[in-house]
Amino acid sequence: MAAAEMIGGAAVVAAAAGGALAWAALSPESQIFGRTLVAPARPDEIALTYDDGPNPQVTAQLLEVLAKHGVRATFFLIGGFARQCPSLVREVAAAGHLIGNHTMTHPWLAWQTERRIREELHGASAAIEDVLGQRVKYFRAPHGARRPVVLQVAREMGMVPVQWNLICQDWKPLGVDELLGRIERGVERNRRRGVATNVVLHDGGHLGLGAERMDTVRATERFIAQHADVRYVGVDAWG
């Protein structure tokens, strides 16, 4: 299920119950369940973040686009896929991008036991660290879904939990023009708010390797080509 649909559904439940817990668990920018990194007051900066990879069909092409324009990005990897595609993980790291933990199998962590939460986070970090030989310092919860213990475990492991302030639903077949338009409008909205953009895009799909995400690569290329004045940063530039 798409995160935004779930957030919408959760909002209805929360309103009906008169509670804010679902909002705290699912809102990308809520800080109620613990501090998360979203975006600082630097309206000229953009963190391009790519979730659910590595993906043999797409990630290498995305790396080419980013390299061509000298752009550094952040990749939140699914540990199970990292185990299956270690050379691709090495390529992402060798290109200078930041690599983060996106759990082992992409469950909704807000509804999991603490034991499962620990397994998911430790499993993904181990998968990445076995390949790269370096510590993983950033974590993004699948669907942004969390509760306090999710963030506590991430912090215990020395990771900064990262959310976002722009999501474009690029897992849907929107077409490049529509996707690019969503990115443009979101960046503009964040600039007007006086904050950087931390955009979630996808080079993979959590249901399995091989997801079709070439429109994301094409939209990335067009956006970068049209916005050479922007400072593109990894989320590690922000804390």
Ligand SMILES: [Zn+2]
């Ligand atoms: Zn994801």
